[in-house]
Amino acid sequence: MTAPMAAAAAHVHRVLPDNCVDILWQDDGRQAYAVGMMSASFTVPAARPVRTVAVRFKPGAAGLFLGMPLHPLTDTRAGLADLWGRSPAGRLDDALWTDDLSDAQRLRLIETTLLGRLAAMEAASDAARAAPLGMRAVAAIEAANGAVSVDALADTLGVSRQHLTLQFRQQVGIAPKLFARICRFRRALALLRDARRAGDLAALAAECGYFDQSHLIRDFRDFAERTPGAF
Incomplete structure (x- = not known):
């Protein structure tokens, strides 16, 4: 998580492939999104600091929480509302940026949500409980x-x-x-x-x-x- 900082000069950050899948929530008005595996590097322009909460999944784990095959996400990103449904994703997004939440509370909220999704997936499928x-x-x-x-x-x-x-x-x-x-x-x-x-x-x-x-x-x-x- 990164907190807002004083105004800084715009820059471009190069992201290298790391075999991970991420979900990011940002307080800039955009919906949360998942970023799939990367086969090459890409650049991210940063015009101003943005408060961000991110979850990085170990390789192979993201599908258990997203409930979908991961290959369609490769080298792209998808809105969390498209993956989880607009209502569940929207409720979490709204709750995350409540002004009186501490950083620790935001992280606990995401953790609780993800563990709930995992439990639901495991309850619905015996395969989800076995090591894929x-x-x-x-x-x-x-x-x-x-x-x-x-x-x-x-x-x-x-x-x-x-x-x-x-x-x-x-x-x-x-x-x-x-x-x-x-x-x-x-x-x-x-x-x-x-x-x-x-x-x-x-x-x-x-x-x-x-x-x-x-x-x-x-x-x-x-x-x-x-x-x-x-x-």
Whole structure:
């Protein structure tokens, strides 16, 4: 959550893919919206500070709260009223920006709403109570820091590659191969920001499971629109 600040100069913020789905509520008069998984970076212009309350879901979890396949949200956003219905979304939006609510109370209100939706989903479906295939695949990919093939992952989970890809796209939002690439890119980015590692891109590429330095550079261009040296 960010509180209003003094007037600041307009700027543009670049958002990098992070394998997460978010819901944002802002006090600028716009309706709340969900932002899906991203396959590339995008920029957000910020003309003035806006008070924001946001929820970030772990990979594969958002569908349990939104009640929909996540692939249609990829690289886009949708109004919460379109996903939950105008009345439920509107009531929450109005309640959030009541002047006498503290930040902690706003967060509790959102938490209560989300947990209520999750309980309703679980009550309506036995499948919602079990660990979906997509979330098990996410855990395996993250444990390997993205350095895993889809074929090996499918074998580990006891399903076909085609079935894994279909379920993963529905439950997580993007294909498992792309998800793994972004995991590996995020790890490389975190290590690159460590000054002790930034000087040797070949060693960094090998540590993160890239074939070579050019493979690392290609992912940075794809996901950040700049080379590793720019960081």
